[in-house]
Amino acid sequence: MKSPIPDYLAEVLDNCGADSGERADHIPQLAAADPDLLGVAVATVSGSLYTAGDTDVEVSIQSVSKPFVYALALCDLGTDAVDAKIDVEPSGDAFNEISLDPRTGRPSNPMINAGAIAANGLVTGNDPGHRFERVLDFVSRLAGRQLVVDEEVYESEMSQVYRNRALANLLRSHDIVSGDPEDALRGYIRQCSILVNCKDLAMMAATLASGGVHPISGERVVGAQVNRRVLSVMTTCGMYDAAGDWMTNVGIPAKSGVSGVLIGALPGQVGVASFSPRLDPHGNSVRGVRIFERLSEDMGMHMMEPPQPGRSVLRSRHRQGDQEVIELEGTVQFSQAEAVVRGLDEQPTDQGTVVFDLSRVYSINDVALKIFREVHQRLLDDGLQVEVRDPDHVYDSAI
Template sequence: MRSPIPDYLAEVLGSVESDETGAPADYIPELATANPNRLAAAMATLDGEVYAVGDCSDEFTIQSISKPFVYALALADRGFEPVLAKVGVEPSGEAFNKVSLDGGGRPLNPMINAGAIATHSLAGPAGIDAKGRFDRIVDGLSAFAGRRLQVDEAVFASEMDTAFRNTSIAYLLRAYDVLDEDPTAVVGGYTRQCSLLVTTVDLALMAATLANRGIQPVTGERVVSEAVVRQVLSVMTTCGMYDSAGDWVTQVGIPAKSGVAGGLIGALPGQVGIATFSPRLDRHGNSVRGIRLFERFSDDTGMHMMDVPSSSTTVIRKDRRIADDLRLYVIQGGLRFAEAEHVVRRVSYGAPKERRIAIDLSHVHAIDDVARRMILEVIRRLSLDGHEVFLVDPEQVIPNPDPGTGGSVTVVTTVGDID
């Protein structure tokens, strides 16, 4: 059977194809010559399946879409405190190329040019030279994409010929000691970073790596940590669409980042990475047709991050005595705080009388760290109350369970293994 997803993507692309509002970026001569009619969309799942339609194999420069990924590299390389000391996380409410600094001269966030220039200087270990830093950035962004990326030298030269505002921003950052090296060299490296060539498929996989907690879906490589991903997605949510971020969050609700070559990415945590490409831009510097595509995706598929499923109240599949001294709790589904709280409440308020308690996780398909700790605390308290506790966990949903001080548990594969 043919998958309906490519047909859906093609239908949505067709619905925006006639929209000729906006125009390619004209302040960079090389981008001004782009074919305004090119159009593509791609979705990448967390297990590496890619659905792509339109001009999805055409290369274009990544531009500002590089910002969240280089921010991720800086956080990974230098740590959170050194990066936050140089670049804030507050929405600027201004255009991407404005000089938006706080009272101490720190850029307001890493998604505007001032913050991205500072972030570029923080990629790689302290003391690295400009070439080593750029090599680190290319290696890092290539790891996100799953293939080696190259620079478009023509676009780089064109951007450098008109990089007056960025150069002036960099000198201002140097005056505030946000930069501690030659501003011109930093702007050169930042501009090369923005000139890396990508396809719509590349961007979908890069976004999917963020959605997949930092693990590249195709290669399986962990590119950055989960803590870094959470920070990056948070900043993308509030700052990624510049001075239209509020409209974006309310109408689309997907952490996103745009680029002036016409690319647009969205990373929906735990679900999918999405990318679109259309060079016609609005006054904010965002792709006109790209925004319309994302609005359709959000509306049609329920991808708005505030449209979350309600907590399951049927997390406990069974609660019954199966022998004179053995009570069985069968838990099912995915466990987060809310689901684990149902288990805690049932066991706590139920006050089981049986000496032996079995907690069966064989129908649990996922459990986060909070839920894991809650289940282990239930086991610990049951142990302290004098119960003998068995954990039925054939898939090792909770590997190496340790209830903590005073608690004990016996792990078995099936309920039948309990003597």
């Protein structure tokens, strides 16, 4: 049976609304991007990846690199040393605001440009080249493949780097950055020029969602305490001066980039990435924000809407005569429904009747219900019979 989740994601793209906004015109290479590109990818903490749209198109990672380089600096130096150089307070400022503490010179947080330049300068290395090699290796391990730098984007950004150069010099004047501030500046621009696609970004976000462990390789890329801190800062600062609206309407840790990329990491469940180049006045992708709002609403992803406590949703899968019984329990949301669907996809049933026993299920949210209805229909299309045992009427079996 083919999973219905990619079809659902395609429907989300079809209904995310007409695109408005403008491409990032302060970077010549980004100003030339195709404004109609659109893609979304969802990676589960168990390693499944679902996509729709232009998810193979490579684009520079831009500010989505910030939480990951911040994580590397924390891994290298520890929390106290990094905190002495970069604060973790929401600034409410635009991404390129000159926002330094008047007393200490610290940037407000690592998600704005000043904080990100400082974070790059804190990564350890024998020289600037070695430091960037470590950044590229770290981000590549998160993505699950070797990434490269788009040199044209790098040169394009360096030709318009006046404001960021001013930030780097200010940071050096307060000893937040040591050595030549140009080294930290160039390292920061290079990290923003790393090429990624939606699939890479979804897997990177899923690594954060799984506590720092890569969902496929099983490698612990980010320490648990560092991972928690990064997600916390993404929650409060990742969407710049739109962070309050984002947390109210979407409610997951996130980070955006001016190339039109956007990631979100829902702890314990999924990593999500979208790509659409046209931006709103905050520098966030217009259609990307709409996609995340829709997914959050459908999937119950908002952090302030946790599921009821319960054990694994799949209580058992067993045979009774010519029936295959799939017994569920607890609260069923997207990640739980996806696990059941994946099991049917990987181990198809050859029984005459498939029984979904929901006797112990408390509730099913909208997207899980939609997935199960689609599974119901596809099993019928495969020539099987489907029965739903639903004494508490949590599921309407009418197709």
